[in-house]
Every structure is written in C-alpha cells, then in structure tokens.
Amino acid sequence: MLTIDTLPGNLLVRRPTMDDLKSVYELVNTCDLADNGMPDHTLDELRAYWQSPDINLATDAWTVVNSQGQLVAYADTDSEGHGEIFSFIRVLPEYRNRGLETHLLQQVERRALERVPQAPANVRIALYNWISHSDKTMPHLLEQQGFKQVRSFWRMELAMGEAPGVPEWPESITLRTLRAGEDERTVFAMMEKAFQDHWRHTPTTFEQWARWQLREETFDPTLWFLAWEGDELVGGSLCRYEKELDLGWVGQLAVLRPWRRKGLGMALLLNSFGEFYRRGIYKVGLGVDSQNLTGATRLYERAGMHVALQHDTYEKELRPGEEPGR
Helix, strand or coil: CCEEEEECCCEEEECCCHHHHHHHHHHHHHHHHHHHCCCCCCHHHHHHHHCCCCCCHHHHEEEEECCCCCEEEEEEEEECCCCEEEEEEEECHHHCCCCHHHHHHHHHHHHHHHHHHHCCCCECEEEEEEEECCCCCHHHHHHHCCCEEEEEEEEEEEECCCCCCCCCCCCCEEEEECCCCCCHHHHHHHHHHHHHHCCCCCCCCHHHHHHHHCCCCCCCHHHEEEEEECCEEEEEEEEEEEHHHCEEEEEEEEECHHHCCCCHHHHHHHHHHHHHHHCCCCEEEEEEECCCCCCHHHHHHHCCCEEEEEEEEEEEEEECCECCCC
16 A cells, blocks of 8 residues: 555555455444444445445545554545535544544545546535534534535434334335336436435436446345336335345335325335335335435334434535536
8 A cells, every 4th residue: 555644643644455445344334333333334335335436546545554554544535526526534433633534634625626627617516524423523623624514314214023004005006126127227217306306416327326226236126116107107215135234225215296295105115114024124224314305204204213323414615606417
C-alpha cells in the first residue's frame, strides 16, 4: 500500500487495496456495533462497492493504521456524476477525538473538489456525509468543516413471532414474481417513476440500478413481487435475504401515484413479510427517509415495524447552481 501521510502517534494514512477488504469490513462492523448496537453492513456489500466503477481505491479511499499495523480508520468518497458527491468516514471508538476525523474529512473534501469540473456546468455540487445518530463525535466536527444536517434516515425492522396478516389486494391487481431476463427494464422504469417523489432523487441509468439490484450474491427473482394492472406494472417490492445479517430485506418498495392510498403498498409489504416467514426468516428490515412525503413511514408503522437505528445526513455545498436532475 502507498503511504500518503504520517500523523501524530505513529499513525500512517495509506491507500487500501482489495487485500484490506476484510479488515475494513471488520472496522466498519466494530463501529456499527459501538454506535448502533447492531451490524449494518455486509462483507458482500463492501466487496461489490469496491469492485464497482463508483470508486477507485487508488484515488478515492484512505485507511489509517497504527504502529502495529492495525487498521483504526477508513474513509472513501464517490460520485454518480450528477453533482452529488458522497463520503463515508469511520474511526474506531478508542481513536476518536484525536484529529483523525478532521484529517479524513479534509482528504475527502480535497478529492471532492477535484471532481467538481467533471459535473455538468451550472449544476449545484454538494458533498454529503452520513453518520450514526448515536455518534457523539462527528456532528460537531462536521459542522466545524461547514456541513449542516439536512436529513435523517431510519432502518426499520419487524421481528415476526407469528405469521403476518393476509394481504388484501385492490381489485384488478395481479401479483407475480420477476421473470428473469424479461421484466428487469420494466421494473427499473417503474421504480424510477415512483421514486421521483423522494428527497433529492436524481435519475439513474438501468446499468447503475442493475449493478446493485441484480448482484449475484443476493439477487433472488422469487423475492421480487410485482403488482400489475393488466399489462402495466403499478407497484413492486424487491426483496432479498441478507445471509450475513440473517435478515429479510425489502430493498425497494414502490407504488405509482395513481395507486397510492388504495392498500397496494400494505398488501405488497405483508406479502413480502409472509414469504420471508414461510422461508423461516423471521426478522425483516428496510431503509426509509424519516421525512418521506409519500407516507411510507406511517405505512411501515401500521405494519408493525419500529425504528431500529437512525443515520443522519450532512451536506456541504461546494458550488452553487441548479439542483441536479430536477
């Protein structure tokens, strides 16, 4: 690994390689357990991210190691090219408040500024960082660096002690699972349309969407539930089983505007819960914007879910301009 900086306390800042994958995952998992009391990432997820075009480990990621070679901090940044640049920083609890967070924030911002000219002209550029709501160190440091909190996201969960209720489907709705090799682009188009109402949604491409939704490690077409009215796809629940977490995950749940508040969202949710229960998977979860404008949080609460953890999103404007993709 290339050493790019030396910090007080015999700490070295280095670029990671794929050989560091497990060590970085263990660091992130340790931070999750300390801040949230539960794991929130998987090794497969991190591997897929590192192997994706979204990040170049040689320019977009940093690790900090101590004199014994132990990994004590990690940071990365990526951009989808719309003017929104994302960053992630985690420091072991015993190494917090020693200046590592500030140093890594400065590295991340420096790299983000290098990306600004690559974005479309006149588009607003912002750098985002998300942290656990329980992290008591980062909020003050982020604010010192010019960030402000703009949103909170919840991981909601349900532990099923008994079979969930039977879904009640609106009239004229037909449900079936994904026909692999046939339905994917239709599902993508429906999801893009449905998520237009979500905070800071920016258009994506089918290839970007498929890279995460169709990952070999977790993709299961029998857990993609599609609601049709005739030949029109009007809603869907795209689920997967996270083996490392022993958790049924509702990755994307969406209903097109004309079909909202007619019971379709609840039916899709209960159907997903029911299938996980039949497979012997009794804990389910999903992620949601706490200020979701479509009523999703109320839907999940009615289905018996509760907030298991919260992440807070911080933003720093790097260049003013028009909102991307809007």
